[in-house]
Amino acid sequence: MADEKKFAGYVCTGCGLGERLDAGQLETTATRDGKMQSCKQHEMLCSAEGVQLIKDDIANESVTHVMIAACSKRAKVEAFNFPEVAMTRANLREGVIWVRPESDENQETTQEMADDYIRMACAELKSMSQPSASGEQTLNKNILVVGGGITGMTAAIEAAAAGYPVHLVEKSGKLGGALGSYYKVIPTRSPYDAPAENPVPGMIEAIEADDRITVHLNSTLAKTEGAPGRFNVEVATESGSSETLSIGAIVQASGWKPYDASQLPEFAHDKSADVVTNHELEALAVAANGGPIKRPSDGKEIKSVCFIQNAGQCSDKEGHLSYFSGVTDLVSIKQAMYFKELNGDCDTTILFDNLRTPGAGGEDFYRAGQQAMVTFSKGIASEVMPGDSLTVKFEDKILNEQTEMVCDLVVLATGMEPNSGPDPYAQLMVDEAEDEEEKAKAQAILENAPPSILNLQYRQGTDLPHLKNGFNDSHFICFPYETRRTGIYAAGPVRRPMDAQQARDDATGAALKAIQAAENAGLGRAAHPRSGDLSFPSFRKEGCTQCKRCTVECPFGAINEDEEGYPMYNESRCRRCGTCMGACPVRVISFENYSVETVNQQIKNVEIPEEWDEKPRILVLACENDAYPALDQAAQAGVEINPWARVIPVRCLGSVSLSWVTDALNNGYDGIVMMGCRRDDDYQCHFVRGSAMAAERMSKVGDTLDTLNLEPERVILHEVAITDVERAPQLINDMAETVEKIGLSPFKF
Amino acid sequence: MSDLNTAMIEKYRSNFLKEVEANVEEGEWVKMCMQCGVCSGSCPLGKHWDHPPQEIFMMIRANKRDEVLGTDSMWMCTSCYNCIARCPRGLPITHIMHGLAVYSKRLGLTQKKQPTAEFSQIFWDNLMKKGRVNELKLGLSMYFKDGFGQGVKNAMANQKLGQNMMKAKRMNPMEFFGGHSVKDLSGFQSMVKKAQEIEEGNLKEAK
Ligand code: SF4
Ligand code: SF4
Numbered sequence: 019m020a021d022e023k024k025f026a027g028y029v030c031t032g033c034g035l036g037e038r039l040d041a042g043q044l045e046t047t048a049t050r051d052g053k054m055q056s057c058k059q060h061e062m063l064c065s066a067e068g069v070q071l072i073k074d075d076i077a078n079e080s081v082t083h084v085m086i087a088a089c090s091k092r093a094k095v096e097a098f099n100f101p102e103v104a105m106t107r108a109n110l111r112e113g114v115i116w117v118r119p120e121s122d123e124n125q126e127t128t129q130e131m132a133d134d135y136i137r138m139a140c141a142e143l144k145s146m147s148q149p150s151a152s153g154e155q156t157l158n159k160n161i162l163v164v165g166g167g168i169t170g171m172t173a174a175i176e177a178a179a180a181g182y183p184v185h186l187v188e189k190s191g192k193l194g195g196a197l198g199s200y201y202k203v204i205p206t207r208s209p210y211d212a213p214a215e216n217p218v219p220g221m222i223e224a225i226e227a228d229d230r231i232t233v234h235l236n237s238t239l240a241k242t243e244g245a246p247g248r249f250n251v252e253v254a255t256e257s258g259s260s261e262t263l264s265i266g267a268i269v270q271a272s273g274w275k276p277y278d279a280s281q282l283p284e285f286a287h288d289k290s291a292d293v294v295t296n297h298e299l300e301a302l303a304v305a306a307n308g309g310p311i312k313r314p315s316d317g318k319e320i321k322s323v324c325f326i327q328n329a330g331q332c333s334d335k336e337g338h339l340s341y342f343s344g345v346t347d348l349v350s351i352k353q354a355m356y357f358k359e360l361n362g363d364c365d366t367t368i369l370f371d372n373l374r375t376p377g378a379g380g381e382d383f384y385r386a387g388q389q390a391m392v393t394f395s396k397g398i399a400s401e402v403m404p405g406d407s408l409t410v411k412f413e414d415k416i417l418n419e420q421t422e423m424v425c426d427l428v429v430l431a432t433g434m435e436p437n438s439g440p441d442p443y444a445q446l447m448v449d450e451a452e453d454e455e456e457k458a459k460a461q462a463i464l465e466n467a468p469p470s471i472l473n474l475q476y477r478q479g480t481d482l483p484h485l486k487n488g489f490n491d492s493h494f495i496c497f498p499y500e501t502r503r504t505g506i507y508a509a510g511p512v513r514r515p516m517d518a519q520q521a522r523d524d525a526t527g528a529a530l531k532a533i534q535a536a537e538n539a540g541l542g543r544a545a546h547p548r549s550g551d552l553s554f555p556s557f558r559k560e561g562c563t564q565c566k567r568c569t570v571e572c573p574f575g576a577i578n579e580d581e582e583g584y585p586m587y588n589e590s591r592c593r594r595c596g597t598c599m600g601a602c603p604v605r606v607i608s609f610e611n612y613s614v615e616t617v618n619q620q621i622k623n624v625e626i627p628e629e630w631d632e633k634p635r636i637l638v639l640a641c642e643n644d645a646y647p648a649l650d651q652a653a654q655a656g657v658e659i660n661p662w663a664r665v666i667p668v669r670c671l672g673s674v675s676l677s678w679v680t681d682a683l684n685n686g687y688d689g690i691v692m693m694g695c696r697r698d699d700d701y702q703c704h705f706v707r708g709s710a711m712a713a714e715r716m717s718k719v720g721d722t723l724d725t726l727n728l729e730p731e732r733v734i735l736h737e738v739a740i741t742d743v744e745r746a747p748q749l750i751n752d753m754a755e756t757v758e759k760i761g762l763s764p765f766k767f
Numbered sequence: 768m769s770d771l772n773t774a775m776i777e778k779y780r781s782n783f784l785k786e787v788e789a790n791v792e793e794g795e796w797v798k799m800c801m802q803c804g805v806c807s808g809s810c811p812l813g814k815h816w817d818h819p820p821q822e823i824f825m826m827i828r829a830n831k832r833d834e835v836l837g838t839d840s841m842w843m844c845t846s847c848y849n850c851i852a853r854c855p856r857g858l859p860i861t862h863i864m865h866g867l868a869v870y871s872k873r874l875g876l877t878q879k880k881q882p883t884a885e886f887s888q889i890f891w892d893n894l895m896k897k898g899r900v901n902e903l904k905l906g907l908s909m910y911f912k913d914g915f916g917q918g919v920k921n922a923m924a925n926q927k928l929g930q931n932m933m934k935a936k937r938m939n940p941m942e943f944f945g946g947h948s949v950k951d952l953s954g955f956q957s958m959v960k961k962a963q964e965i966e967e968g969n970l971k972e973a974k
């Protein structure tokens with residue numbers, strides 16, 4: 019291919035570009051400096067006519083590389099879509115004319131900015147090639163669902179309805195999960211005025227009748243290896259037999275565990291049979307068989323019952339759940355209504371502090387409970403005293419008094435805990451703990467790790483990473499189903515506490531994501547957030563020092579190691595973030611259209627004016643997911659950016675190579691601003707850990723600055739959100755001020 | 768304590784909420800209160816009462832029968848309707864306040880010398896005599912309700928006002944002698960009697 023490369027540039031003069039800039043000069047820059055073999059102007063390049071111009075050149079002139087100097091690469095993506103060639107965009111609209119004031123004295127610097135962006139785009143293009151799929155896997159439509167509760171059953175039914183064969187693996191001997199044994203469920207349809215029929219039996223029937231769904235009962239996953247589109251999963255049964263399934267994508271619906279109420283001695287759960295949890299009450303309601311609910315201790319019909327909300331949850335006491343399980347108030351209303359339905363004139367009190375009834379019908383259901391004469395008392399229970407009748411001591415929060423009530427049965431509204439596998443990063447957490455307390459906490463998590471659910475044969479551990487409180491991580495802000503293991507989707511209460519209806523919605527979404535992942539893998543395309551991207555990283559084996567940085571730092575566990583210790587990429591697990599590329603100290607990792615070289619070339623091809631010109635240059639490396647769009651929006655809003663900035667979008671701050679920073683400083687840049695996403699526990703990084711990895715790497719930048727004898731203020735890293743429309747440009751302008759204060763870099767040649 | 772009160776205690780035992788539902792005007796709304804406190808916060812007077820509306824509803828649900836029927840809080844309601852306009856649950860709070868006042872009066876549990884209750888009684892008795900309110904006598908009854916000495920003092924204090932009203936023909940001193948009545952006084956009285964019978968009957972039934 020190499021000798022057949024043909025480079026063509028196109029300069030748009032629409033959107034005011036023609037009036038603000040000297041298009042003739044831009045053309046010259048593209049051909050003389052940028053070495054484009056041809057360069058054409060068009061008055062509206064994104065129009066049908068303009069696009070046709072480019073298409074014709076590709077078809078008739080065998081153009082293989084296209085440089086478009088027009089608007090931001092985030093604009094007009096449908097128009098400028100030429101999958102058969104490599105393409106770069108010089109951002110002259112949002113990047114230049116919209117952020118610079120129109121006046122004679124600014125004309126020179128504005129034109130310089132535009133010329134630089136053209137040089138950068140051309141230089142980038144020179145070191146790029148057109149990505150194509152690796153062909154590593156073919157389409158595999160089989161969907162594996164782990165867990166046969168309401169979530170897993172829904173995922174199976176939905177995936178099958180979409181025409182995909184499903185394997186449903188359930189650890190126990192029957193489908194249905196926790197909910198399967200419940201009397202009734204929270205109503206899901208208007209008028210939301212009474213507990214609804216349990217949907218589980220109907221779903222089991224549907225699954226049994228569906229020949230696209232294969233159910234594996236009493237089974238677990240002994241081993242999961244491969245990648246989306248080519249997972250090999252060994253399913254082992256209790257009896258010892260096993261079979262290997264070939265799977266395209268996976269939904270993990272391993273559900274939840276009830277909180278252990280023996281950790282609440284004050285409520286006498288272990289002392290009295292008549293103190294039950296909400297989960298245990300369901301069995302009593304089912305056992306009543308349509309008659310009145312009876313007391314476990316003596317079989318007497320219950321005449322009075324007290325529900326204690328938030329038992330052992332929403333509290334920072336030792337052994338309690340620090341979070342609220344979201345649904346337990348609705349559950350108590352539902353269960354209180356069991357008593358109104360089955361036990362006639364039963365006194366039913368719900369002791370609550372904050373009553374939360376989320377969901378469309380939540381408030382209606384609450385009213386229905388009141389209508390049915392359930393007494394809602396704002397009070398905090400402190401103790402349950404066992405005895406023939408139970409005495410509940412509580413503080414009445416309205417009447418401000420310590421008081422008590424006597425009842426036949428106490429129901430503790432306890433919370434949900436996730437049924438996750440072990441956190442693959444538990445060991446790392448111990449190693450990286452900053453103080454003793456943190457270390458002890460991490461150590462406890464490591465030691466009490468639950469058994470594995472997926473048994474992934476990944477370099478980075480056997481299961482999905484956790485986020486908080488043991489719940490499986492998902493990109494909770496933008497992509498709720500995506501986990502850090504591509505093609506494996508967590509759904510239901512393993513992701514966050516939720517009720518049956520939410521779990522069904524969740525499962526439906528996860529099933530569709532799994533289908534999408536399998537289809538994408540078949541085409542060699544990336545999953546979110548670079549959906550459809552065909553490029554994938556590869557490494558030059560000769561240069562690799564087997565340092566393992568890439569395999570450790572990949573946020574998605576995409577890279578295994580081969581027997582010799584070299585990285586082994588699994589393209590369809592990869593999300594194309596480039597974190598491995600940024601991590602590699604010897605710079606041997608690259609994508610066809612994004613590499614250390616493509617960015618380096620851009621950095622080098624900015625014209626650095628002589629010191630006496632007093633025109634600083636500020637390099638901005640902006641994450642293309644949040645910071646770059648924020649800058650685009652700022653441009654739209656007419657927020658000014660100083661004329662010294664040269665912005666390069668990067669896939670993720672995690673892909674930033676330390677060498678870019680060093681080279682830029684050596685080349686005479688006066689300041690460097692890096693913008694990535696929020697990186698703490700409430701991260702917003704699209705690649706979860708990319709931004710955090712970058713921050714860690716860049717903490718070493720100080721050494722470089724030291725060696726070069728440069729001021730530390732010259733390099734700065736910021737967390738920027740997509741909404742920081744005013745702030746993002748301000749950060750760049752701040753750097754201009756800093757440079758003004760400390761003076762230009764001495765490295766100008 | 769009245770017989771009626773004893774009967775009601777007997778009938779509802781520990782369920783005051785049910786008693787309120789059955790016997791107090793709009794009482795079936797009490798259970799729908801979600802204890803947000805907006806009514807108490809909106810009531811221009813509530814903070815001066817022993818128990819603002821939200822608290823009264825909570826007390827009803829907590830079976831505090833004696834405290835609720837014995838408090839004078841609901842007698843203090845001025846019917847400004849602020850609470851009704853703001854209650855997110857749409858409770859007719861003002862009406863419940865009046866309903867509770869009426870019920871406590873029925874059962875003979877209203878505090879002695881509760882001014883609103885006293886005035887209401889005087890107003891009622893006055894009205895019943897002639898089928899219309901005799902303002903002169905109503906005023907005098909109010910002045911003299913606490914005995915002759917206090918009555919003279921009250922009258923002296925308001926002398927000027929009375930004279931002005933007479934001058935402006937807002938009050939006729941001749942009304943002191945008998946006063947005129949509605950056209951069909953006995954018809955009016957038997958109508959009120961019938962209405963009373965119906966109400967009593969309702970309570971008896973409840974009993
Ligand atoms: S590009 Fe990102 S997801 Fe892909 S292997 Fe590298 S670090 Fe992992
Ligand atoms: S980071 Fe680079 S040198 Fe290290 S193992 Fe990976 S490819 Fe090899």
Ligand code: SF4
Pocket residue numbers: 799800801802803804805806807820821824853854855856857858860
């Ligand atoms: S405003 Fe309504 S719902 Fe709120 S406390 Fe008052 S009566 Fe109850």
Ligand code: SF4
Pocket residue numbers: 806809810811812813820843844845846847848849850851860861864
């Ligand atoms: S109507 Fe009565 S209870 Fe309601 S705000 Fe006014 S005074 Fe208070």
